[in-house]
Amino acid sequence: MYAEVLTRVLTQVAVVVGILLLTSIALFVGRGRLVTTAREWRSRLQATAPAVAVLAAVLGLNRVVRWRGDEIEGAIGFHMTETFYDLEGEFVLLFQSIATEELTAYFSFIYVYGYAFLLIFPGIAYFALSDTRTFRRLLTAYSLNYVLGLAFYLLVIAYGPRNVMPEELTVTMLYDNSPEYQHLTREVNRNTNVFPSLHTSLAATVGVFAYITRSSYPYWFPVAAVLAASVAVSTMYLGIHWAIDVVAGLVLAGVCVRLSGVLVGRQPVARFRRYLDRRPTPRDDRE
Amino acid sequence: MHRQSTTRSNGIDRRSVLAAGVAGLATATSGCIDRVESAVGQETDRLSLSITTVPADGDREAVRIARHLEEHLEAVGIDASLDMRSRSNFLEAVLIDHEFDLYVGRHPADYDPDFLYETLHSAYANESGWQNPLGFSSMPVDGHLEAQRRVDGERRRERIATLLEGLAEEKPFDPICFPEEHRVVRTDRVDGWNADHPESRHGYLGLEPSEDVDRLRVLVTDARISRNLNPLSATLREQGSTIDLLYDSLATEHDGELVPWLAEDWETTTIEETEIEETEDDDAITRATVTLREDCRFHDDEPVTADDVAFTYRFLEDTALGRAEFTSPAPRYRSHVSTLEDVTVESDRELRLEFSAGYEAAERALTVPVLPEHRWREQVDARAENTETFTAMQGQWGLVTMDNVPAVGSGPFRFESRSEREHLTLERYDDHFTRREDVDLPSVEIERLQFGIDPGSASSIERVANDGADLTASMLEAHALDTIPDEPEIDYLESPSQTFYHVGFNARIEPFSNPHARRLVAGLLDKAWLVEEVFDGHATPTATPLPEEWVPERLTWDGDDPITPFFGSDGDLDVEAARDAFEDTGYRYDDHGRLRL
Incomplete structure (x- = not known):
C-alpha cells in the first residue's frame, strides 16, 4: 500500500515532466540538431560513456549511503540544527510575508516538477550538440554535486526550518x-540531510551551464535562470532549507562547475578513438 | 484570541522587556552576540541550557513547547538552545546516556500510578532505561513512592495524593498536559470500531471485516516498528500495540481494570491493613495463585508453561541471568517486577507469586509480556559464551537492543514480514486462545494486520480518505485534525490519553540538581496557553502526572498551575517578575542582564 502512493506520485511526475521535455525539445533543440543527433548518436554515446558511467555509479552510491547514512552519521556527524538557527534566526520566514495560495502552488510545482525537468532537459539539449564536451562537463558536474553533497550530509546532522x-x-x-510529495521525497532523502541544498546546487549548476551555452541555446538561458532561481527560493519558501543551505548550495554549484572544466578535456573523442584503434577487438564494436 | 507572532522576541510582554532594561532586550533578541563573546572566553560562567526534543516530523507539538520554553529562558537571561534528535536518538540521549539538561517529550505512563515508582525512585538513578532517567533522588519522595505500593483502596489514594503534592513541590519533571488521542477509521471494509481503544489488545478483537477483506491496513507515523520488535528495547518504542499483539501477558488492562488474558484466572490474598505496618520491606503482603489457560503455544509451536512465566520474571530482573559480574535489569518493566519477592512453579499451568505490595501495585507484574524461555535463554547463553569477560552492560547490551526479528511470542498475531521503513505485517495466530469457543473474549476475525509507515498525520488522513488505508493507529497530531473529511464511511475515534507531555530536568547536574531551579523553569511555561495555541484545545492542562481521579484538591487545575503559576498571562512572559524570582532564589545577573551560573 506504501508502493501504491509512491507509484501514483511517480507516474504523475513522469507524465508532467515528459510533456515539459517534449515541448522544450521542440522549442529549444530544434529539428536540425535532432537530425544530426539521430545520425551521430553512436559516436557521441561512445565519447560520453565514461561520464555517464561515473554519474550512474555516483547515484547508486548516493542511494546506498543515504539509506544507511544514519549509522555513519551517528558515528561522525555533528548536530548543527541549533547553529544554523542561531546564525540566521527566522530569515526564511521572510517568505511567509509574501505567501499567497498561488505562490505556494507555484513553488510546490517548481520544487517537484520544475526541478526534475530542469535537471533532465540540459542532458538532452547538450547531447544534441555536436561537441560532446558540454554534455560530459554537465554530467561530471552533477556527479561532483552528489559526491560533495553526500560528504556534507554525513558530516552535518541538521533539520530544516x-x-x-x-x-x-x-x-x-x-x-x-x-x-503525497512526502512519499516521493522520503524515497530519495532523509530529513537530516539539509546542508547543503542539493536542489539549489544542481539547479544553479544548470543555470551556469545555460549561461555558458547561451550562444547555442539563447532562449534556454532565461528560462533556466528563472527556473533555477525559483528552485532555490522554493526550498526556503516551503520551509525545507535554511538560507545557509541555499548559500552553501550556490557555492557548491560554483565549485562543481569550475572543477568540471578542469576535469573534462576538450578532445575526448579523438583520444578515445585512438585508444580504441590500439585495441585489437574493441568490445564496444561487438553486436 | 492572542496569536503567536513570528518574531522571536514576541510573545514576551514588551513593556516588561523594556522594564527589565535595554540589556535584557539585547539578550532576548540576539543570540549571536553571546556566541561571539563566549567564543572569546569572557562569559564562561553564563548559565546555558540545551533543550533536547524531537523534530517536527517526530512530534510537532513537542517542538513548539520546546521553542516556547527556549524563548522564555532566553528572556530571563539564560543562553538556551534546542537539541533536536530523531525519536530513537532522543530516547537514547534521555534514557540511556542521560546526556541532556532538560527535554520536552511525551511520557507513556501506565494504567496504574505505580509507573511513578519506576520513573522516580532513587534506587534506579544509576540505571539506564525507563527507570529514573532524570537521576532524581529525594528521601521524602522515595518514602511516598514506597508507601503507596503497600496499601490499596482509599488508603492508597491518600498516599498517592501525598506523593503528588511532594512531586508538585519538588518538580522532578513538570507535567504540561494530557493530549486527546484522535484517530480516523474507514468503516466500509471493517466494522466494529469504537468499542475499544485501537492501540490495545482489545482494539483488534471483535473487528468485523467484510467478506472479501483479508487484511486491515493500519498506518503508523513511526518507522521504528519496522526495524525492531524487541519487547525490552527502551529506545525503539514508547507506546503502540505491536508488542501486545505479538506477546501475551497474564492479564491485560481493559477499561482501567485488569482482566484475565493468558491466565485463565488468578486469586489474590492480601494481609490485613493492621498487619502491614508490622511487615518488613520484603515481607509478603499479597499472595497470588495464577492458573494459565490450557494448551497455549508460542508461535514456534512450543508450549507456554508456568516455567516461561517464572523465567520472564527472573530475566527482567537480570537479563544476564546471573552470568555477568553485575546484574543487568531490563530497561523496561523495571518496577513491574520489583514488588515480586518469590515465584513458585506449582505445575505446568500453575504458579504462586508473593509480593511485598498491596494487590493494586502488585498486579502490574501480571501485565509484562511472557517470553519463551527456550529462545531467550539460548540468546543469553550464546552471548555469554562468545565473550571472555561477559559484562552485559545494563540497558545497552546486545540482548536488550537486538532487533528480535522475527519476534516469537504467543500473542494473537504472529510476525509475517517487514520491510524497513515501509511496513510490518502480522498474521493471525489461529491457535490463540481468543479463537476458542469457550473463551469469553471477542475473537480475532481479521486475518492480517499490515502496519504501513506513513510519516505525516496529514498524509495518513488523506490515505484513509482515499481508501488507501483503514486506520491511523498513531495518535494524530492536533494540527492535522481539521483536514479530516466529513464522509459517511470515515469515522473518527477520540479517547483521553494517559500519556502526558512534560519537561524533564536532569537532576544529576547543575542547575537542575537544585529543586528551586526546576520550579523557576516550570514557572516559565504557560500550560493553559500551550493547550489553546499548540494543541488547539485538544488537550487538558495539568499540574500532576496522573489523571483527575487521583488528584488532591490542592493540585486541581484552576486555570493555572496551583504550585508554580506562570510568570505572566496569555503566553506573554512578565520578564521582570520572572527575573525577580530568579534573583530572590539566589541567582545573579551580570551587567548585561545575563544569568550567571
Missing part, C-alpha cells in the same frame, strides 16, 4: 499542503 518552526510555516509547508 519546517522541523524547527512548524507553526510559522504551516501556511506554505509542502507536506501539509501536498502530503
Whole structure:
C-alpha cells in the first residue's frame, strides 16, 4: 500500500515532466540538431560513456549511503540544527510575508516538477550538440554535486526550518499542503540531510551551464535562470532549507562547475578513438 | 484570541522587556552576540541550557513547547538552545546516556500510578532505561513512592495524593498536559470500531471485516516498528500495540481494570491493613495463585508453561541471568517486577507469586509480556559464551537492543514480514486462545494486520480518505485534525490519553540538581496557553502526572498551575517578575542582564 502512493506520485511526475521535455525539445533543440543527433548518436554515446558511467555509479552510491547514512552519521556527524538557527534566526520566514495560495502552488510545482525537468532537459539539449564536451562537463558536474553533497550530509546532522518552526510555516509547508510529495521525497532523502541544498546546487549548476551555452541555446538561458532561481527560493519558501543551505548550495554549484572544466578535456573523442584503434577487438564494436 | 507572532522576541510582554532594561532586550533578541563573546572566553560562567526534543516530523507539538520554553529562558537571561534528535536518538540521549539538561517529550505512563515508582525512585538513578532517567533522588519522595505500593483502596489514594503534592513541590519533571488521542477509521471494509481503544489488545478483537477483506491496513507515523520488535528495547518504542499483539501477558488492562488474558484466572490474598505496618520491606503482603489457560503455544509451536512465566520474571530482573559480574535489569518493566519477592512453579499451568505490595501495585507484574524461555535463554547463553569477560552492560547490551526479528511470542498475531521503513505485517495466530469457543473474549476475525509507515498525520488522513488505508493507529497530531473529511464511511475515534507531555530536568547536574531551579523553569511555561495555541484545545492542562481521579484538591487545575503559576498571562512572559524570582532564589545577573551560573 506504501508502493501504491509512491507509484501514483511517480507516474504523475513522469507524465508532467515528459510533456515539459517534449515541448522544450521542440522549442529549444530544434529539428536540425535532432537530425544530426539521430545520425551521430553512436559516436557521441561512445565519447560520453565514461561520464555517464561515473554519474550512474555516483547515484547508486548516493542511494546506498543515504539509506544507511544514519549509522555513519551517528558515528561522525555533528548536530548543527541549533547553529544554523542561531546564525540566521527566522530569515526564511521572510517568505511567509509574501505567501499567497498561488505562490505556494507555484513553488510546490517548481520544487517537484520544475526541478526534475530542469535537471533532465540540459542532458538532452547538450547531447544534441555536436561537441560532446558540454554534455560530459554537465554530467561530471552533477556527479561532483552528489559526491560533495553526500560528504556534507554525513558530516552535518541538521533539520530544516519546517522541523524547527512548524507553526510559522504551516501556511506554505509542502507536506501539509501536498502530503503525497512526502512519499516521493522520503524515497530519495532523509530529513537530516539539509546542508547543503542539493536542489539549489544542481539547479544553479544548470543555470551556469545555460549561461555558458547561451550562444547555442539563447532562449534556454532565461528560462533556466528563472527556473533555477525559483528552485532555490522554493526550498526556503516551503520551509525545507535554511538560507545557509541555499548559500552553501550556490557555492557548491560554483565549485562543481569550475572543477568540471578542469576535469573534462576538450578532445575526448579523438583520444578515445585512438585508444580504441590500439585495441585489437574493441568490445564496444561487438553486436 | 492572542496569536503567536513570528518574531522571536514576541510573545514576551514588551513593556516588561523594556522594564527589565535595554540589556535584557539585547539578550532576548540576539543570540549571536553571546556566541561571539563566549567564543572569546569572557562569559564562561553564563548559565546555558540545551533543550533536547524531537523534530517536527517526530512530534510537532513537542517542538513548539520546546521553542516556547527556549524563548522564555532566553528572556530571563539564560543562553538556551534546542537539541533536536530523531525519536530513537532522543530516547537514547534521555534514557540511556542521560546526556541532556532538560527535554520536552511525551511520557507513556501506565494504567496504574505505580509507573511513578519506576520513573522516580532513587534506587534506579544509576540505571539506564525507563527507570529514573532524570537521576532524581529525594528521601521524602522515595518514602511516598514506597508507601503507596503497600496499601490499596482509599488508603492508597491518600498516599498517592501525598506523593503528588511532594512531586508538585519538588518538580522532578513538570507535567504540561494530557493530549486527546484522535484517530480516523474507514468503516466500509471493517466494522466494529469504537468499542475499544485501537492501540490495545482489545482494539483488534471483535473487528468485523467484510467478506472479501483479508487484511486491515493500519498506518503508523513511526518507522521504528519496522526495524525492531524487541519487547525490552527502551529506545525503539514508547507506546503502540505491536508488542501486545505479538506477546501475551497474564492479564491485560481493559477499561482501567485488569482482566484475565493468558491466565485463565488468578486469586489474590492480601494481609490485613493492621498487619502491614508490622511487615518488613520484603515481607509478603499479597499472595497470588495464577492458573494459565490450557494448551497455549508460542508461535514456534512450543508450549507456554508456568516455567516461561517464572523465567520472564527472573530475566527482567537480570537479563544476564546471573552470568555477568553485575546484574543487568531490563530497561523496561523495571518496577513491574520489583514488588515480586518469590515465584513458585506449582505445575505446568500453575504458579504462586508473593509480593511485598498491596494487590493494586502488585498486579502490574501480571501485565509484562511472557517470553519463551527456550529462545531467550539460548540468546543469553550464546552471548555469554562468545565473550571472555561477559559484562552485559545494563540497558545497552546486545540482548536488550537486538532487533528480535522475527519476534516469537504467543500473542494473537504472529510476525509475517517487514520491510524497513515501509511496513510490518502480522498474521493471525489461529491457535490463540481468543479463537476458542469457550473463551469469553471477542475473537480475532481479521486475518492480517499490515502496519504501513506513513510519516505525516496529514498524509495518513488523506490515505484513509482515499481508501488507501483503514486506520491511523498513531495518535494524530492536533494540527492535522481539521483536514479530516466529513464522509459517511470515515469515522473518527477520540479517547483521553494517559500519556502526558512534560519537561524533564536532569537532576544529576547543575542547575537542575537544585529543586528551586526546576520550579523557576516550570514557572516559565504557560500550560493553559500551550493547550489553546499548540494543541488547539485538544488537550487538558495539568499540574500532576496522573489523571483527575487521583488528584488532591490542592493540585486541581484552576486555570493555572496551583504550585508554580506562570510568570505572566496569555503566553506573554512578565520578564521582570520572572527575573525577580530568579534573583530572590539566589541567582545573579551580570551587567548585561545575563544569568550567571
